[in-house]
Amino acid sequence: MIDIHTHVMPGIDDGSESMDMSLQMLAIAAESGVHTIVATPHCNIPDEYENYAGDEMMSLWRQLESAAAEAQIPVKLCRGMEIFATEALPELLTERRVWTINDTKYFLLEFSFGEDPDFCRYILRKASDLGFRPIIAHPERYFFVQDDPELAYEFCVSGYGLQVNKGSLMGRFGPGPKRTADLILDHGLCACIASDAHRPYERSTFMTDLRDYLEEEYGEAYMRLLLEENPARILSGRDLLGFEPIPFR
Numbered sequence: 001m002i003d004i005h006t007h008v009m010p011g012i013d014d015g016s017e018s019m020d021m022s023l024q025m026l027a028i029a030a031e032s033g034v035h036t037i038v039a040t041p042h043c044n045i046p047d048e049y050e051n052y053a054g055d056e057m058m059s060l061w062r063q064l065e066s067a068a069a070e071a072q073i074p075v076k077l078c079r080g081m082e083i084f085a086t087e088a089l090p091e092l093l094t095e096r097r098v099w100t101i102n103d104t105k106y107f108l109l110e111f112s113f114g115e116d117p118d119f120c121r122y123i124l125r126k127a128s129d130l131g132f133r134p135i136i137a138h139p140e141r142y143f144f145v146q147d148d149p150e151l152a153y154e155f156c157v158s159g160y161g162l163q164v165n166k167g168s169l170m171g172r173f174g175p176g177p178k179r180t181a182d183l184i185l186d187h188g189l190c191a192c193i194a195s196d197a198h199r200p201y202e203r204s205t206f207m208t209d210l211r212d213y214l215e216e217e218y219g220e221a222y223m224r225l226l227l228e229e230n231p232a233r234i235l236s237g238r239d240l241l242g243f244e245p246i247p248f249r
């Protein structure tokens with residue numbers, strides 16, 4: 001499996017608190033069947049986690065990569081960021097002040113939970129017009145998508161990738177995210193599922209339970225598409241595959 005959304009970089013957001021914790025998270029990922037993991041620290045959250053690309057971020061990422069290699073954890077690490085949507089986003093992308101996923105045109109985009117859908121449409125369109133491909137982080141957790149799940153259909157057919165969280169689908173964020181995650185999967189709107197892991201044991205990098213759940217509920221082909229095929233396409237900048245999106249009645 002490939003996990004494209006994790007907070008495994010130590011000490012820079014609300015994810016891993018230390019290098020030791022990061023290594024624990026990577027080891028758990030590897031043991032649970034993940035062979036490639038993208039570190040996506042929060043970025044561009046004003047006054048909270050800015051974490052813009054630069055020497056400091058690169059040096060921390062290299063430290064993590066060499067610590068993982070030294071600990072012989074069999075997982076490949078890639079770079080990314082969970083970039084919070086503000087008016088500044090288009091400029092940040094073009095000036096390369098944020099990391100896209102594995103240096104491709106794909107980038108992981110986070111919205112405020114109560115964002116105005118028109119602002120989402122504006123930012124998504126603007127980033128696409130600049131040649132970038134947004135992957136929307138956990139759409140099922142946003143109140144505006146829970147209130148109007150047809151937005152998920154609109155985003156999908158507009159060419160944006162929808163990344164659902166493991167915890168939402170497994171019911172760990174409550175009924176709203178669970179119901180919305182189910183709708184997104186049942187309507188063929190999901191590009192991939194990721195852990196969005198923050199800790200070794202809670203909101204963790206462990207993925208075996210998710211793989212088993214998907215295989216049981218949706219079959220092997222859909223499971224492979226969401227946990228391996230599309231994430232691999234994102235990492236290499238290729239187009240996403242999917243089933244025909246089903247409109248809401």
Ligand SMILES: [Fe+2]
Pocket residue numbers: 005007082137196
């Ligand atoms: Fe996240």
